[in-house]
Amino acid sequence: MTQPLQGHVAMISGASRGIGRAVAVDLARAGADLTLLARSEEALEETAALCREEGSRVLALITDVTDRTQLERAVSKTLGELGGLNILVNNAGIHATGKAQSADIEAFERVIDVNVKALMNLSRLALPHILAAQGHRAVIHIASVVSRMSFGGGGAYCASKHAVLGYSNSMFEDVREAGVKVCAIQPGFVATDMVAGHGLKMDKMIQPQDIAKTVRFVATYPETGCPVEIIVRPQRSPY
Ligand SMILES: NC(=O)c1ccc[n+]([C@@H]2O[C@H](COP(=O)([O-])OP(=O)(O)OC[C@H]3O[C@@H](n4cnc5c(N)ncnc54)[C@H](OP(=O)(O)O)[C@@H]3O)[C@@H](O)[C@H]2O)c1
Structure with missing residues (x-):
């Protein structure tokens, strides 16, 4: 049976x-x-190897998403070596804590740089090529449940994820007539390094592969509809 994203580049x-x-x-x-983009070479190569085992052609590019020149290189290498671009998953993100009155200003700025500015820059560079592609086309942002609510001591993170939701819904209006799907997936706790070590029950959290299924669902959704926002909460409380 043909795979749904055969001939597509993400x-x-x-x-x-x-x-x-x-x-x-x-x-x-x-x-x-x-x-595949990230800064950690060894870990990125491990992901690339897992994907190649599934039969994919993979470009693993050591990239700091806050560096616009590196983003430009990533897009142009993708076009040159994989022949196009259909799907962008804006997933890179960092978390920092600190109260509004005492937070480390540089840490707060870094959160906005990675979670918001880099995501907008990469989208801007990728979208013209996604618009020109055939088949399934999508820009999927990994936002958060804190795109719609806030918690104390996490102002930069909450602000960044609110920004991602606003940007995502605006982008949908920009490209909807061209048939490109745009979705802000908004998970609660997902069992990853980002939330490990805080005494929460990792086995009760959403698992990373659950979010992967959600991404695939959006990317392959029928032509006439677009899931623009998906909120995913842990089935059971991890507290
Ligand atoms: N885990 C949760 O509970 C949860 C819930 C809702 C939303 N999210 C969101 O989901 C996304 C993924 O988070 P995760 O839980 O998988 O966290 P994670 O395990 O800490 O992974 C974060 C990823 O972002 C990359 N990254 C960070 N800064 C980068 C930079 N400057 N340039 C390139 N890549 C960078 C990291 O790669 P390198 O360090 O190798 O560069 C890593 O691959 C984030 O946007 C996060 O906000 C997570």
Whole structure:
């Protein structure tokens, strides 16, 4: 049977571990060729090897998403070596804590740089090529349940994920008539390094492969509809 994303190219930021790795492996299983971006070389190569085992052609590019020149190189290498771009998964993200009155200003700025500015820059560079592609086309943002609510001591992270939701819904209006899907997936706790070590029950959290399934669902959704927002909460409380 033909795989749903055979002949399609997907780019995933933050593919070295966690949600990004699970998304990469699942899209590889669906038949896509992949460009994988992250800074950790060894871990990124591990993800690439898992995807190649599924039969994908994979470009693993050591990339800091906050560096616009590196993003430009990632897009142009993808076009040159994989022949196009259909799907972008904006997943790279960081978390920082700190109260509004005492937070480390540089840590707060870094969160906005990675979670918001880099995501917008990569989308801007990738979208013209996604618009020009045939077949399934999508930009999928990994936002968060804190795109719609906030918690104390996490102002930069909450602000960044609110921004991602606003940007995602605006982008949908920009490209909807061209048939490109745009979705902000908003998970609660997902069992990854980002939330490990805080005494929460990792086995009760959403698993990274659950989010991967959600990404595939959006990317392969029928032509006439677009799931623009998907909120995923852990079935059972991890507290
Ligand atoms: N885990 C959760 O509970 C949860 C819930 C809702 C939303 N999310 C969101 O899901 C996304 C993935 O998070 P995760 O839980 O999988 O976290 P994770 O395990 O910490 O992975 C984060 C990924 O982002 C990459 N990254 C960070 N800064 C980067 C940079 N400057 N340039 C390139 N890549 C960078 C990391 O790669 P390198 O370090 O190798 O560069 C890594 O691959 C994030 O946007 C996060 O906010 C997570």
